[in-house]
Amino acid sequence: MAYLASQRQGIPQMAKITYIEHNGTRHEVDVKTGMTVMEGARDNGIPGIDADCGGACACSTCHVYVDPGWVDRLPAKDPMEEDMLDFAYEPDPDRSRLTCQLKVTDDLDGLVVQMPEKQI
Numbered sequence: 001m002a003y004l005a006s007q008r009q010g011i012p013q014m015a016k017i018t019y020i021e022h023n024g025t026r027h028e029v030d031v032k033t034g035m036t037v038m039e040g041a042r043d044n045g046i047p048g049i050d051a052d053c054g055g056a057c058a059c060s061t062c063h064v065y066v067d068p069g070w071v072d073r074l075p076a077k078d079p080m081e082e083d084m085l086d087f088a089y090e091p092d093p094d095r096s097r098l099t100c101q102l103k104v105t106d107d108l109d110g111l112v113v114q115m116p117e118k119q120i
Helices: 002-008 037-043 068-073 079-085
Strands: 014-020 026-032 063-066 096-098 112-114
Touching (some): 063 068
Parallel strands (some): 014 112
Antiparallel strands (some): 014 026, 063 096
16 A cells, blocks of 8 residues: 555655675665666666666676576566677576666565676
8 A cells, every 4th residue: 555655646666676796795775666777786886787788788788697586586588688698798598687678666676686707
């Protein structure tokens, strides 16, 4: 009920996303629903997600490894994302995702992603 009331009042909904740098540094941030996981990292100054193409799914510099507990809870990769992941640094067939393709919803509250050693 509180969710519906806050929606009516125009209060933006947020999901807590945890970004883990390759060195283990954790960043827990609230990201507005409707944004992408990449935009949440960019807007909060989180290092390790370069997003060179600005979210157009035209590069692989927003590549992350999704926490194993979240892999099956995310929408399936579309063919364009699959193709771009071929260019990512050490992609994992199950856990690798491009954060520009992950739209933040209430269902992503608690999502944990880890950045690779580098972006290419």
